[in-house]
Structures are given as C-alpha cells and as structure tokens.
Amino acid sequence: MLEIRWHGRGGQGAKTASLLLADAAFNTGKYIQGFPEYGPERMGAPITAYNRISDEPIRIHSNIYEPDYVVVVDDSLLEVVDVTSGLKKEGAIIINTTKTPDEVRPLLKGYEGRVCTIDARTISVDTLGKYFPNTPMLAAVVKVTKVMDEEAFLKDMETSFAHKFANKPQVIPGNMEALRRSLNEVKE
Amino acid sequence: MGIRERLSGNEAVANAMRQIDPDVVAAFPITPSTEIPQYFSAFVNNGKVHTEFVPVESEHSAMSACIGASAAGARVMTATSANGLSLMWEMLYIASSLRLPIVMSCVNRAVSGPLNIHNDHSDSMGARDSGWIQLYGETNQEAYDNIIMAMRIAEHKDIHLPVMNCYDGFITSHSVENIELLEDEKVKAFVGEYHPEHYLLNKDEQIAIGPLDVQPFLFEHKFQQAEAMRKAKDVIKQVQKEFYELTGREYGLIEEYKMEDAEYAVVVLNSTAGTSKEAVDRLRAQGMKVGLIKPRVFRPFPGEEIANALKNVKAVAILDKADGLNGVGGPLFTDTTSAMLINKVTAPKAISYIYGIGGRDVRVEDIESVYKDLQEVANQENVTDTYRYLGLKGGRE
Numbered sequence A: 001m002l003e004i005r006w007h008g009r010g011g012q013g014a015k016t017a018s019l020l021l022a023d024a025a026f027n028t029g030k031y032i033q034g035f036p037e038y039g040p041e042r043m044g045a046p047i048t049a050y051n052r053i054s055d056e057p058i059r060i061h062s063n064i065y066e067p068d069y070v071v072v073v074d075d076s077l078l079e080v081v082d083v084t085s086g087l088k089k090e091g092a093i094i095i096n097t098t099k100t101p102d103e104v105r106p107l108l109k110g111y112e113g114r115v116c117t118i119d120a121r122t123i124s125v126d127t128l129g130k131y132f133p134n135t136p137m138l139a140a141v142v143k144v145t146k147v148m149d150e151e152a153f154l155k156d157m158e159t160s161f162a163h164k165f166a167n168k169p170q171v172i173p174g175n176m177e178a179l180r181r182s183l184n185e186v187k188e
Numbered sequence B: 001m002g003i004r005e006r007l008s009g010n011e012a013v014a015n016a017m018r019q020i021d022p023d024v025v026a027a028f029p030i031t032p033s034t035e036i037p038q039y040f041s042a043f044v045n046n047g048k049v050h051t052e053f054v055p056v057e058s059e060h061s062a063m064s065a066c067i068g069a070s071a072a073g074a075r076v077m078t079a080t081s082a083n084g085l086s087l088m089w090e091m092l093y094i095a096s097s098l099r100l101p102i103v104m105s106c107v108n109r110a111v112s113g114p115l116n117i118h119n120d121h122s123d124s125m126g127a128r129d130s131g132w133i134q135l136y137g138e139t140n141q142e143a144y145d146n147i148i149m150a151m152r153i154a155e156h157k158d159i160h161l162p163v164m165n166c167y168d169g170f171i172t173s174h175s176v177e178n179i180e181l182l183e184d185e186k187v188k189a190f191v192g193e194y195h196p197e198h199y200l201l202n203k204d205e206q207i208a209i210g211p212l213d214v215q216p217f218l219f220e221h222k223f224q225q226a227e228a229m230r231k232a233k234d235v236i237k238q239v240q241k242e243f244y245e246l247t248g249r250e251y252g253l254i255e256e257y258k259m260e261d262a263e264y265a266v267v268v269l270n271s272t273a274g275t276s277k278e279a280v281d282r283l284r285a286q287g288m289k290v291g292l293i294k295p296r297v298f299r300p301f302p303g304e305e306i307a308n309a310l311k312n313v314k315a316v317a318i319l320d321k322a323d324g325l326n327g328v329g330g331p332l333f334t335d336t337t338s339a340m341l342i343n344k345v346t347a348p349k350a351i352s353y354i355y356g357i358g359g360r361d362v363r364v365e366d367i368e369s370v371y372k373d374l375q376e377v378a379n380q381e382n383v384t385d386t387y388r389y390l391g392l393k394g395g396r397e
Helices: A014-027 A075-079 A101-107 A120-128 A134-145 A150-164 A169-185 B009-020 B035-045 B059-072 B082-087 B089-097 B122-126 B140-155 B184-191 B218-247 B272-285 B303-310 B331-342 B364-379
Strands: A002-009 A031-037 A046-054 A069-072 A092-096 A114-118 B003-007 B024-027 B052-055 B076-080 B103-108 B133-137 B163-168 B176-181 B254-257 B264-267 B290-295 B297-299 B315-320 B349-355 B387-390
Touching: A002 A014, A002 A075, A002 A134, A014 A031, A014 A046, A014 A134, A014 A150, A014 B003, A014 B176, A069 A075, A069 A134, A075 A092, A075 A101, A092 A134, A101 A114, A114 A134, A120 A134, A120 A169, A134 A150, A134 A169, A150 A169, B003 B009, B009 B035, B009 B076, B009 B103, B009 B140, B009 B163, B009 B176, B009 B184, B024 B035, B024 B059, B035 B052, B035 B076, B052 B059, B059 B076, B059 B082, B059 B089, B076 B082, B082 B089, B082 B122, B089 B218, B103 B122, B103 B140, B133 B140, B133 B218, B140 B163, B140 B176, B140 B184, B140 B218, B184 B218, B218 B297, B254 B272, B254 B303, B264 B303, B264 B364, B272 B290, B272 B364, B290 B303, B303 B331, B315 B331, B315 B364, B331 B349, B349 B364, B364 B387
Parallel strands: A002 A069, A069 A092, A092 A114, B024 B052, B024 B076, B076 B103, B103 B163, B133 B163, B264 B290, B264 B315, B315 B349, B349 B387
Antiparallel strands: A002 A046, A031 A046, A031 B176, B003 B176, B133 B297, B254 B290
16 A cells, blocks of 8 residues: 655645545556545645555555655745655655755755655646646656556546546646656656 | 445535435535535536525524425435534434434534534534434445435334434545445435325325424323334344345444454444554454454444444453543443443443544554553453543543
C-alpha cells in the first residue's frame, strides 16, 4: 500500500489534486482512498490531504503519519509546516518550487530521502495561461511514485479531461501539454 | 455483478436515495451531512427522481415535514448530523411513536458544545432511546447498503419504525473510496413499491393520527412500539439475507472478525472497526489471539449475539465514541455489559474506553495498545479502573 500526504494552502486545490490522483489510480484498477483533513477552512491556511493506493481493499481509516511520499503544493509551507514529519527515507518529497532540490534540501530538517522539485507555476502559466498547480503536480506525483504507468496515466487523463471540459474542449490540449511537460521536468 | 465506482459516503448515500426515488425528502443542511440534500436536490432539479424536495427552515421543520408526509402515505427520507438531530428531538419521538417508516441518514458528528464539526457518536447515541432503529456502517459501502436495507426494514408490516443510517462524519462521509453500486432497477426491485396499510390520504378509510393518548392507552401503545423493536432483529436478519442473495455481501446484526479462538476482544462501531481489523492482523502475526466485534445494529441492541461472541474471551474492551457522562462508561459499554450479565457471560473482564471524541484521530497503534492493556487486565486479580480513555492528552491524571 502506498501512502501519500499532501500539503497545500486552502484554495490551491490540494484536496482536489488528491482526489484526481485517487481517480487516476482507481481507473487503473486500484483500491483508493482520498480524503482531506478538515480543519478551520479558510483561504490561504495550511491544509493536509491524503491518499492510500493499494492492490487490496483498504481498511485503515486514520490519517497518515508515516507516508511513503509527501507532496508540497506551495513552497512557502516549507518554513511553516513540518512537511517531512514521519516521511519514510525510502520515499520522496515532491515540492512545487522554482528552486532546485539542492536549494530546498536545507529546509527539510535533515530528511535523507529523495527530494524532487517541479516548477508547476511556470508550466501552468505557459500551457494554461493561468496558475493551476494541480495538473502539473499530479503528473509529477505519477512520475516520482510510479504509482501507474505514465502512458496509461496520460490516456486516462485525456478521457477525464474530455468529460470534465465537455463544455470547453479548447482547454484540453493545454492541460495535456501541462502533464507531458511535468513528466519531463521533475528535478532531483 | 454491480457497478465498480469510487464515491464519498455522502455521494453513495445520495445515489442510493436517487435509486430508491422516495416521494418526499425534507431536509436542512448541516455539516457533515449537507452534501446529501445538496446532491439529492440536483437529482430533483435534473428530473432524475420524482421526489418532492422540501427545503425547510430548520431541522425541527425537516422532521415535522417528514412526519406529515409519511403520515399522509408517502415514502420519506432525510439526513442530518449533530445539532440538527438535537433540534429534531421532540419530533424523533413523534415519528417513532406514530410508527412512521422514515429513513434518515445520521452522519455522525459531535454535538456542541463547545462547537466542533468533527466525528464522534454523541449525536446518534443521544437518540438511542427515541424508538428509532439504528444501523451503523464502517465504510461508504456499508452506508450505501444499509440505507437500501433500511427502507425495507422500516416499511416491514411487523415493524413500521423509523430507521437511522449512521456513519462517520468526514471519515466516511467525505472520504472517497472504492464502492460497488447496484444497478438502479435492482435497487428499485429490492425496495419495491410502498403501499402503506393506513394513511391520511386514503379516502376510503378516515383515520386520526397523533391524537391525545391518555392513561388508558399510552402504555399499550408504548408496549406495541417496544414489541416492534424486539421483532426488528428477525426482520433485519431476513432483509440482510435477501440483500446477500442480491449482492453477495453478507451482513448480520454483528460482524465478528477472528473471534473463533480470540482471548482478547474489542467491540467498536463504524469506521474504527476497519482500523481495528488491521490491528487484529498485526497482533495475530505476533501470536496474540485477538478478535473484533462490530455491531452493525445498535437499536435493537444485539445483546445476545454480542454476549455469545464474547463467552470465551478473557477480557474485552468496549470502545465508545461518545462519553455517556454517566459516571460508569460509554453507552455501548453499559449495554454490552448488561447483555453479558443477562446472558450469563460473566467471566470476561470488561473495560470501557472512550475514544475519538470531537474527531480525535484513531490509529492502528492506538487499538493495538488497547489489546495490550487487555492482556494486563486479564492477569490482574482486581480491576478497578474500568472507565478509561484512549488518546486523551495527559491521560486521566
């Protein structure tokens, strides 16, 4: 079973991203859980969301304390939240930032595992014209965790975009481009 | 074979309601049950159901409208949580005493105060003696399956009692998980059409519902209500059997997990039962003989079944997500220990644990610690601290 913890800020869509990942994994035949930790909800406040992905039915219904992977949707959280708490050193942290892995590592309290970065802002602005970090972050998570085959993931996402954007199909190519670029631009 | 899906508990329940297509839904939004009337009103707007949706101004009115509609002869459903259930209070008793088969999801949340929107069972546990049948579900699948069975149980000719479909707020209601849905036509065929025997809109039989019921009659009416609750155990089992034949998903009044040779047992409701099964497997791998009992029904209370399942254990922990505030132990604990005594199962040492209050997270390790406590308890001559807290900061001191 793979356990993933997401850190974001209220309104950035970390919860949505965790649900999108759950969806994509579900579509490849997995058992999934996707759930946020609800706190005092307000725009900009730190929020946490979780995924469990498994080949077997999932019975545990607690939060995740020792994740295999951590995803940080907003690098300003690195100085506010203990993002690597409990993170397995065989796992990895994936951070949305313009910085390199070497530049952010000093902020990670001695975390010994893989540090991966992705510039979701630039990719999003280039491909979608606006800052929607979810789509590139999702692809970065697939790249690093190998939770599913990249081609199968792209194919599945194309189908869900076609469904989700049925009323504005013109945005689909940009979203697909965001995924492809992200798969290629993860640094570690 | 059913439809493989992934839904949150609330989405699953709203979809079951769409499939059942009741005549009336009257509801008022309250976290974490809000999504149920929200999704359902979209089904109404999009013509997916024929239901009359009544957006009332309070939960008291929601239950009142449900009662009026049900007495008129309609099939009625609603949903609420916590303080919403509290505000329905007097109407809960009216619904059950008028023998109206209303089905309501209670998405479990702590009752204020202080204000807390997260999960515990203080809402439905407070309503445990209001004459409603109470089903409890571990997962979104069980919340979905239970509400479909609830309709049949409520409307059974020997029962005519309202049913509460209880499941954990956020943990189950808002978590997206795999689920197997039934096809619409199968749900419709399973619940069948509703043809009440007596109802206000029957022009051929003029009746009064809810008149003054003084000394010569109320006692007998209450007895009839109690009889219906007693009969409900058999009816629930019968409906579960038919549901098993339809879906292959087997349910009973209680679920026993690895109890056959268990020396130490935990009794727990809802989502924590899943977490506890993981703890059972981990401890079994270390050689500890541990097991789990999950009541799936709390009213009527499956006392005989629980007591029988416990007769060979050395010690049992009964976990309550609501503190009875009675100086003795949680509601599941007091009912379980009474049942043990009545059924002459007096050997196991029984401990009450209050846990998870106000959404305090419960980990596999927490449940493992309970089993380890039980091992100590079994070896103690005199156990005096039977009212314990799991996950309380700083312990009881």
